[in-house]
Amino acid sequence: MNQNSRDGFSSRFGVFAAVIGSAVGLGNIWRFPYMAGENGGAAFLIIYFAFILIIGIPAMLSEFIIGRRGQSDSYGSFKQLVPKKPWYLVGLMGILAAFVILTFYSTITGWTLEYVVLAVKDVFSSTAAIQDPKQVFEHFHTQAARPLIWQLTTITIAALVVLFGVRKGIEGSAKILMPMLCVFLVILAVKSLTLPGSVEGMKFLFKPDFSKLNSSVLLAALGQAVFSLSVATGVLITYGSYIKKEVNMSRTAFSVSIADTFLAVLAGIAIFPAVYSFGMQPDQGPGLVFVVLPGIFQQMTGGVYFALLFFILVAVAGITSIISLLEAVVAPLVERFKLKRIVATSIAAGLACALGAFTTLSFGPLKHVKLFNKSLFDVSDFFASNILLPLGAFFLLVFLGWFYDIKQTKDELSNQGRLKLQLFPVFVFIIRFIAPTGILLVFLKGLGVFSFFG
Numbered sequence: 001m002n003q004n005s006r007d008g009f010s011s012r013f014g015v016f017a018a019v020i021g022s023a024v025g026l027g028n029i030w031r032f033p034y035m036a037g038e039n040g041g042a043a044f045l046i047i048y049f050a051f052i053l054i055i056g057i058p059a060m061l062s063e064f065i066i067g068r069r070g071q072s073d074s075y076g077s078f079k080q081l082v083p084k085k086p087w088y089l090v091g092l093m094g095i096l097a098a099f100v101i102l103t104f105y106s107t108i109t110g111w112t113l114e115y116v117v118l119a120v121k122d123v124f125s126s127t128a129a130i131q132d133p134k135q136v137f138e139h140f141h142t143q144a145a146r147p148l149i150w151q152l153t154t155i156t157i158a159a160l161v162v163l164f165g166v167r168k169g170i171e172g173s174a175k176i177l178m179p180m181l182c183v184f185l186v187i188l189a190v191k192s193l194t195l196p197g198s199v200e201g202m203k204f205l206f207k208p209d210f211s212k213l214n215s216s217v218l219l220a221a222l223g224q225a226v227f228s229l230s231v232a233t234g235v236l237i238t239y240g241s242y243i244k245k246e247v248n249m250s251r252t253a254f255s256v257s258i259a260d261t262f263l264a265v266l267a268g269i270a271i272f273p274a275v276y277s278f279g280m281q282p283d284q285g286p287g288l289v290f291v292v293l294p295g296i297f298q299q300m301t302g303g304v305y306f307a308l309l310f311f312i313l314v315a316v317a318g319i320t321s322i323i324s325l326l327e328a329v330v331a332p333l334v335e336r337f338k339l340k341r342i343v344a345t346s347i348a349a350g351l352a353c354a355l356g357a358f359t360t361l362s363f364g365p366l367k368h369v370k371l372f373n374k375s376l377f378d379v380s381d382f383f384a385s386n387i388l389l390p391l392g393a394f395f396l397l398v399f400l401g402w403f404y405d406i407k408q409t410k411d412e413l414s415n416q417g418r419l420k421l422q423l424f425p426v427f428v429f430i431i432r433f434i435a436p437t438g439i440l441l442v443f444l445k446g447l448g449v450f451s452f453f454g
């Protein structure tokens with residue numbers, strides 16, 4: 001994408017496609033539904049919307065501003081804007097976050113590849129002997145080697161792409177991939193809504209029961225909001241450095257966030273009516289979509305073909321995210337530590353595989369290993385999504401709000417005064433007060449939950 005905007009692809013759309021390509025992924029299709037399912041449905045959804053608006057969008061915009069002003073990656077941009085201050089540490093924290101996400105994101109992307117194969121084997125067909133999707137899912141995890149091989153496969157593909165730099169074609173594919181994903185989700189949602197008893201699922205997703213709200217729901221919603229918008233890994237700072245000076249970044253941040261949220265809700269509408277129609281529970285954790293979607297495919301004419309295409313799409317969306325996460329780790333190793341690209345890529349990919357193996361096995365043989373009363377998967381996901389990312393967003397906002405010249409921020413955001421920024425005072429108020437306090441409160445409450453569990 002870097003090249004895209006330089007090549008002068010219609011630049012506004014080029015940026016939009018690149019950022020949406022990073023934002024939309026398993027976070028929307030897999031993580032959002034199970035988080036909403038575990039955290040009370042509609043009440044979670046409302047809080048999630050609020051956090052997207054007051055924290056996610058401002059944080060995304062902050063990254064764009066820092067990147068376009070600093071004309072470098074996250075580390076370099078901070079060095080450029082405030083040379084003598086340790087703000088570049090925020091950049092380093094983002095790299096760590098990207099790495100941790102890589103370890104568990106590759107687990108789930110691996111699952112989607114298994115499901116492509118299952119679809120080819122006709123497991124979800126309406127005519128073949130119908131298999132219980134839950135059993136299929138559990139059986140898969142008892143065969144420790146298979147999930148591991150799939151994880152290795154996803155990371156290897158990503159590593160090859162990062163090494164040989166065929167990124168352009170892949171990122172260009174976001175322009176085809178995202179609309180297709182959207183169409184598929186609409187069809188799934190319609191099918192799900194026409195299943196008997198689906199109304200209960202819609203109630204779960206849209207009729208809030210605020211008695212279900214508590215500090216862990218708030219922290220989960222915050223984590224999901226920052227995770228889904230790809231905030232705080234530094235990736236958006238790098239993208240920001242490629243945004244042309246005439247692009248209206250506020251508009252980009254808004255439209256990307258709305259599209260991302262729309263796709264997540266669409267995934268929710270595909271999932272929850274079916275959950276209730278099949279008499280399942282919404283709070284079954286990370287396996288949710290892998291158990292529910294096959295059930296829908298089994299009810300569709302031509303469901304196998306549909307399943308096949310759908311899982312291919314999701315797998316590609318997952319792999320493109322892995323490429324971008326891996327790149328976020330590899331690029332600084334190459335640029336700052338002067339490692340050879342092949343060495344840096346091997347180290348990052350190798351470590352991600354090694355650590356990620358524990359995450360993957362935590363659904364099978366290592367199921368009973370617990371840390372802080374959580375599975376190894378939940379621990380790494382919690383650490384990245386609910387600790388590193390919110391903290392990263394906090395520092396980004398506080399940096400721009402309090403430690404960087406607000407006139408410079410205004411200059412950058414308004415394209416050197418060419419755009420009228422009526423909402424600028426609102427933005428400043430949010431990044432100075434509302435968003436940082438919000439994050440801190442939710443975060444500290446959430447840590448209370450942490451010690452409560454521990």
Ligand code: TRP
Binds near residue numbers: 024101230231233322
């Ligand atoms: N937003 C991505 C998703 O929803 C996950 C993600 C978080 C990501 N940070 C990222 C992807 C950085 C690429 C780069 O699936």
